[in-house]
Amino acid sequence: MAEQREQAAPDAMMTRIGQAVMLHHAGDRDEARDRFLNLWAEIGEDGDALHRCTLAHYMADTQDDPADELAWDLRALSAAEELTDGRVAEHHHSLAVRAFYPSLHLNLAADYVKLGRNEAARSQLGLAREAVGALGDDSYGDGIRAAMDRLELQLNGEGGC
Numbered sequence: 001m002a003e004q005r006e007q008a009a010p011d012a013m014m015t016r017i018g019q020a021v022m023l024h025h026a027g028d029r030d031e032a033r034d035r036f037l038n039l040w041a042e043i044g045e046d047g048d049a050l051h052r053c054t055l056a057h058y059m060a061d062t063q064d065d066p067a068d069e070l071a072w073d074l075r076a077l078s079a080a081e082e083l084t085d086g087r088v089a090e091h092h093h094s095l096a097v098r099a100f101y102p103s104l105h106l107n108l109a110a111d112y113v114k115l116g117r118n119e120a121a122r123s124q125l126g127l128a129r130e131a132v133g134a135l136g137d138d139s140y141g142d143g144i145r146a147a148m149d150r151l152e153l154q155l156n157g158e159g160g161c
Contacts, residue, residue, distance in 0.1 A: 011091060013043065013051045021058050033062035050087055053079035053100065060107060066114035073107045080104055101131035102144050109151055118155055125151060 016039055024032035036059040043051045053076050060072035080100050088095045105128035112121035128148055135141030 013039070013048070014054065014091060017051070017055050017058065024058065024062055029062050033059070036062060048087075049079045049082035050091060052076075053083060057104070057107070060111075066111060070108070070111040070115065073104070073111055077104045077108065096134065098131065098134040099136075102128045102135055102148075104128075105131060106144060106148055106151065113151065113154060121151070121155060125155070 017036075020032045020035040020039065023035065036055055039051075039055055040059065043055065045052075056072045056076035056079060060069045060076065063069040063072060080097060083097045083100070085096050088097050088100075105124045109121045109124035109128060112118070112124060125148060128144075132141075132145060132148070135144055
């Protein structure tokens with residue numbers, strides 16, 4: 001019984017990361033970035049891979065410098081490579097690590113575009129496309145696929161960006 005309660009208990013760090021994400025989505029980018037930095041200091045470079053992956057993924061979106069954004073997205077990918085489906089399922093039973101990769105590689109591709117590194121962007125976009133089968137036929141999966149298509153158009157000079 002106590003074991004069931006432990007499994008059902010929310011992950012306090014994921015809750016705190018989610019609160020910072022909400023701040024960012026509400027438009028308080030600087031406060032979100034500050035909170036992410038404080039949480040990163042708590043988690044540490046060798047902390048829980050799910051926490052590091054999630055935080056780095058969202059921290060990247062708060063960066064002003066594309067090189068900094070790339071560094072955080074690379075941290076997110078590195079942490080994802082340490083994750084297991086078991087650890088991810090502890091957070092949410094329907095998640096699988098492989099479903100993280102389309103978004104992670106898409107973000108890296110977008111970073112490389114911002115840095116004018118189009119071949120690296122194409123490579124990451126290719127990895128995102130290879131991993132896209134892990135996504136469901138839902139609004140999240142549709143959004144990732146649409147973002148891939150937009151980025152591909154941009155890379156081909158058809159995106160108008």
